[in-house]
Amino acid sequence: DVKVTQSSRYLVKRTGEKVFLECVQDMDHENMFWYRQDPGLGLRLIYFSYDVKMKEKGDIPEGYSVSREKKERFSLILESASTNQTSMYLCASRRQGDSGNTIYFGEGSWLTVV
């Protein structure tokens, strides 16, 4: 069974803290994604990684960075957390090639910044 695992399901962080959200997939997928989901706004793409050490900004990259040192792991970093980054964060992965390939999502990480 395919698996995208987000290690932290619920986090509470303070304003100004550096936050790491980790995502691991076990399907040897080349593409990985980070989205944030907010009520009424749907899912918005933060960053997209085509392959190891390759990344592309999505629609809302400000305040975020990413790291992809190994194929299976894609980390989202909030350099200095702010209250407007309180949200649900979803990681996803997809096999390279035909972009109609199914994208698989993790269960999500609920981040609250206080």
Next chain:
Amino acid sequence: AQSVTQPDIHITVSEGASLELRCNYSYGATPYLFWYVQSPGQGLQLLLKYFSGDTLVQGIKGFEAEFKRSQSSFNLRKPSVHWSDAAEYFCAANQAGTALIFGKGTTLSVSS
């Protein structure tokens, strides 16, 4: 700019009634199209997807969607809704080499 629009924020349907959720896309060429469902507190589940060919696509849980190029639409339908279908539904699209773009979602409530 590429976009996906779900015109209805919230829909309420009686149990046993039919359902249609609307989705429109704006792309230069026909994208790949998807419908996802998210139950409260759960992750996203793929209902169905369209790549090419037959414009009527069958999915899981009794859902189907029809692609209409002339209307740039990909509407989701179900003939008879069950209470367990209450959830949030997302339409999404992408083209080769790009990430999925999502609509803002439609929340479905089912009344008894």
